[in-house]
Amino acid sequence: RKEVEQDPGPFNVPEGATVAFNCTYSNSASQSFFWYRQDCRKEPKLLMSVYSSGNEDGRFTAQLNRASQYISLLIRDSKLSDSATYLCVVNIGDMRFGAGTRLTVKP
Amino acid sequence: EPEVTQTPSHQVTQMGQEVILRCVPISNHLYFYWYRQILGQKVEFLVSFYNNEISEKSEIFDDQFSVERPDGSNFTLKIRSTKLEDSAMYFCASSETAGWGNTEAFFGQGTRLTVV
Numbered sequence: 001r002k003e004v005e006q007d008p009g010p011f012n013v014p015e016g017a018t019v020a021f022n023c024t025y026s027n028s029a030s031q032s033f034f035w036y037r038q039d040c041r042k043e044p045k046l047l048m049s050v051y052s053s054g055n056e057d058g059r060f061t062a063q064l065n066r067a068s069q070y071i072s073l074l075i076r077d078s079k080l081s082d083s084a085t086y087l088c089v090v091n092i093g094d095m096r097f098g099a100g101t102r103l104t105v106k107p
Numbered sequence: 108e109p110e111v112t113q114t115p116s117h118q119v120t121q122m123g124q125e126v127i128l129r130c131v132p133i134s135n136h137l138y139f140y141w142y143r144q145i146l147g148q149k150v151e152f153l154v155s156f157y158n159n160e161i162s163e164k165s166e167i168f169d170d171q172f173s174v175e176r177p178d179g180s181n182f183t184l185k186i187r188s189t190k191l192e193d194s195a196m197y198f199c200a201s202s203e204t205a206g207w208g209n210t211e212a213f214f215g216q217g218t219r220l221t222v223v
Contacts, residue, residue, distance in 0.1 A: 034211060043198055043214040044150060087150065094140060094163050095200070095212050099149040 003027065006088050006098035014106055017078050021101050023071040023088030032091040033064055035073045037084045038100065044087055047073075078105045109133045113199050113215035120189050120222055128184045128218045130199030139182045140200040140212060141174065143167070150198070156182065189222045196220075 006023045013019050025033075033050040048055065050062040050071055061074040071088055083105045088098035112131045120126050132139050141153040155162040156174055173185045182201075186193055196219050200212040 032210070038150075041196075043216050045214070046211045049211065094152055094155040095142075096152055097142075097150040 002098075003092075003096045004088055004090050004098040006086075007101045008099075009101035009103070011101065011103045012106060013078055013103070015078060015080060017105075018074065018076050019078055019103060020075075021073045021086050021088070021103075023073075023098055025069050025071070025088075025090045025096075027090065027092050028069060030069075030090045030092050033071050034089040034091070034095075035060075035062060035071075036087040036089050036097075038087055039084050044089075044097075047086070075103075078103075080105050080107065109213075111199055111201055111213050111215035113197075113218050115218060116216065117219045118221070120220070122191060122222055123188050126186050126189055126220060128186075128197050128199075128220070130182045130184070130215055131180050132182055132199065132201030133203075133213055134180070136201035136203050136213075138162075138202045138204070138212075139174075139176070140202075141184045142198045142200065142214075143195040144198065144217075145195045153184070186220075189220075191222050194220055194222045 004025050035047040036044040037047045038044045048057050050064045054063045059076045063072045085100040085102045087100045090096050114129045139156045142150050144150045152165050154164040154168045171187045175183050196217045198217045199215040202210050202212045204210045
């Protein structure tokens with residue numbers, strides 16, 4: 001089983017749509033979890049940390065289910081500028097990345 | 108805003124040559140990392156470094172690779188004898204606290220290495 005596994009995508013959605021990304025991880029001892037965003041040929045940048053209680057930042061909501069070893073990201077009212085690759089990242093002492101899910105938001 | 112800086116932004120080298128990729132992590136950060144991303148593929152962990160020694164390394168980080176913190180600010184990745192398959196974007200990252208903990212890693216803009 002891969003360390004961090006994500007929906008393969010790509011997701012192509014219209015502006016204003018709601019889109020959800022899923023991620024599973026294999027190491028049950030993982031301590032912290034993140035969603036990073038990566039634009040084409042750029043470095044990954046932190047979108048948000050993921051807490052056990054779930055957390056929201058504007059249009060973005062992240063959820064963590066430790067029992068199922070599952071993380072999700074929900075984007076509401078998607079914008080053209082949300083087009084990017086979304087990376088699920090699990091901290092096992094160092095950051096391990098999923099392969100990423102590419103999102104394209106179209107007008 | 109403090110940032111991780113990497114030089115050069117693009118390096119072209121001949122197969123078999125040695126390359127050194129340079130990084131200046133954020134000044135109060137204690138953990139340093141190198142990752143690579145082959146074009147179109149996932150970000151892959153290479154190595155983490157803390158307290159002047161390697162903390163973890165992946166199977167990719169073989170004897171061809173080495174890391175060093177030669178002074179108080181630079182963190183370097185050396186590839187001794189480059190191969191075509193080493194062509195990738197190499198990202199340096201740093202984080203403030205120990206790897207275990209809800210602390211984000213900040214990434215540099217990357218060095219694109221092209222081996223010809």
